[in-house]
Amino acid sequence: MSNLNTKFLVVDDFSTMRRIVRNLLKELGYNNVEEAEDGVVAVKKLQGGDFDFVVTDWNMPNMDGLQLLQFIRSDTDLKHVPVLMVTAEAKKENIIAAAQAGANGYIVKPFTSVTLGEKLSKIFERLEKVEA
């Protein structure tokens, strides 16, 4: 799973943050990255292409990150796709809600490139264990 061809979808309503996450992924060796500006666009892209991984913000117009996560987990074709939340929402209730909805990881903004790298490898490790 943790190969460098992993296809990422980065979902955030701020283009600055999408670019930062895209560059960080590139630095980690992942070049197959697409972007979406909210949950609705993300759903369309997810249904159109075979994405392996979703990195999403929470607070977005039209469809927020939690709704996106819930949609992914309820969809037969998408439910296996790992979802990492990268958000400024830092309340305990948020983290519990995300965990209960089936998030694979939770990063609070502002974050560092080291944090992103660690969380990704942790998620890939767990997925490999499950598959093995």
Added chain:
Amino acid sequence: MNSSSLQNHMVESAPLNINDEMLNRIGQVTRALHENLRGLGLDKVIEQIAKDMPDACERLHYVARMTEQSAQRVLNATDLAMPIQASIASESALLKQNWQRVKLEPSLKAEYNETVEETLTFLTLTEKQSLESKALLMDIMMAQDFQDLTGQVIKKIIALTQDLENQLVQVLVDFSPAINKKESSFNQTLINGPQVSIHATDSFANQQQVDDLLDDLGF
């Protein structure tokens, strides 16, 4: 005049509790509003409010727009500069390898050997420094995350200001000095934006605390 100095005196001599003080202040604001309305006429006040609030929102939009533009410019520059640094580093490494190979061939010329040494030293330094400046460019890129965070805060303030504007206009339209205290607008929601206060107790300040909670939850 007399009544306000009397109130100040009361506050000093016998501290009121917070609720009393709040009611007191609302009373004063209501009175000032009422007097203003009488003095200026309803039309003018509504006109002023309608003018000021959108202006405040416009200024916040401006801040959001300018910080975004600035962040984008930095990201454009770092996007261009990072590959250049990476390329200098890898080219230096390659050239260094070549010279190291050449150095193994015996040569009689002392100047030649000296130049080879100097070139190798330079290439080693270039490779190291290019990687260092590339790391700095990554730092500069990461620093642009302020735009997302401040942007979210500004959006929230704009929404609050617009809400306040609507409520104030409604007060003026109703022309009633008795303000019905609306239910608190500090709703408990899951969308609160970045944690702006370092003293907040209900939010996590760092990734470690988030990780600990997730561990507790078995994730």
